[in-house]
Amino acid sequence: MDPDKVSTILNWKPPTALRDLQRFLGFANFYRRFIRDFSKITRPLNDLLKKSTIWSWEVEHQTAFDRLKAAFSVAPVLALYDYNRKTVLETDASDWASGGVLSQYDDEGVLRPVAYFSSKHSAQECNYEIYDKELLAIIKALEEWRPELQGTQEPFEVITDHKNLEYFTTTKALNQRQVRWSEFLSGFNFRIVYRPGTKAVRPDALSRKPEDQPKRADTNDDRIKNRQRTILPEHIFDPEALAELTREVNGNSTSLPPR
Numbered sequence: 001m002d003p004d005k006v007s008t009i010l011n012w013k014p015p016t017a018l019r020d021l022q023r024f025l026g027f028a029n030f031y032r033r034f035i036r037d038f039s040k041i042t043r044p045l046n047d048l049l050k051k052s053t054i055w056s057w058e059v060e061h062q063t064a065f066d067r068l069k070a071a072f073s074v075a076p077v078l079a080l081y082d083y084n085r086k087t088v089l090e091t092d093a094s095d096w097a098s099g100g101v102l103s104q105y106d107d108e109g110v111l112r113p114v115a116y117f118s119s120k121h122s123a124q125e126c127n128y129e130i131y132d133k134e135l136l137a138i139i140k141a142l143e144e145w146r147p148e149l150q151g152t153q154e155p156f157e158v159i160t161d162h163k164n165l166e167y168f169t170t171t172k173a174l175n176q177r178q179v180r181w182s183e184f185l186s187g188f189n190f191r192i193v194y195r196p197g198t199k200a201v202r203p204d205a206l207s208r209k210p211e212d213q214p215k216r217a218d219t220n221d222d223r224i225k226n227r228q229r230t231i232l233p234e235h236i237f238d239p240e241a242l243a244e245l246t247r248e249v250n251g252n253s254t255s256l257p258p259r
Contacts, residue, residue: 005115006073008099013211014057014065020210021048027205028068031113034077041067072113079104079112081148087156089149089190091141092203093133096121096213099206100141102148117144118206132177134160137207139181142188155189161196161204 003010015021025045032038044060047053071077085104088111092099100117119140121133128136138158142149149156174182 006078008116008118008206009069009072011211012069012209014062016057016210018049018055021045023205023208024065024068025049027202028072030202031072031077033110034112035068035071041071072116077113079106079114081114083148083152086154087149087152088159089138089141089145089156090159090203091134091137092161092207093121093130093137094204094207094212095133096126097207097209098133098137098140099203099208100137100144101202101206102141102145113202114148115145116206117141118209118212120212135178135181137203139184142184149190150187152189155191158190158192159195160192161194 012024015024025042028035028038028042035041041064044064048055048057048061081102082104085106088103088105090101090103097118097120099119101113102115102117103111103113106112117140121128121136125133125136138160
């Protein structure tokens, strides 16, 4: 198996909070039918989800986590790409990263993963509007799997949880970045299908891995720096207005308009 197709899974860092574990197990549940003794393997992880349990990541949890990651990366979970099979590309974008799963239907009509993908957003990409981030996730996935997806005879499905993307191909008012993307997308034979975000568990988990999220205390992360800016610098204010604003903030913050 090509290591590049599974590196996103093998490099997945251990959960550091309950929500991270819930996402990982939600991802895992889609493939439970292919993993022998799935319930037994995941029991220590599921025990951590119980309300009466205090969060503490121990050796038994790490062992279960590693066993699941290994199972995702080999047969029978992972299939080899077949140019003759129906192909599905699932993508998702969070504030900080993009994720995707490339899958194909097997002879029994079961959707099997072929490869996984995730990528941190750059500082500039973090400032994109949500619909541009969702389109960016598609672009990055197509770049990742270009050899498999370019030149397909039958259109493959691109499943997204952002309904606006269904209309991107007919939108006339595109910015320069979207124009470049449109030219790139024209080289692929695909159809965009909308699916609500509540059902997009697989790519959602990949776009929200703990290691791809910025740490609030990390002042060297450009993705954080670019969001910590003063909209109205002090020098543009009249001194009297600035003094009044300062008094309001320090003495009666409740009178300020809501954020």
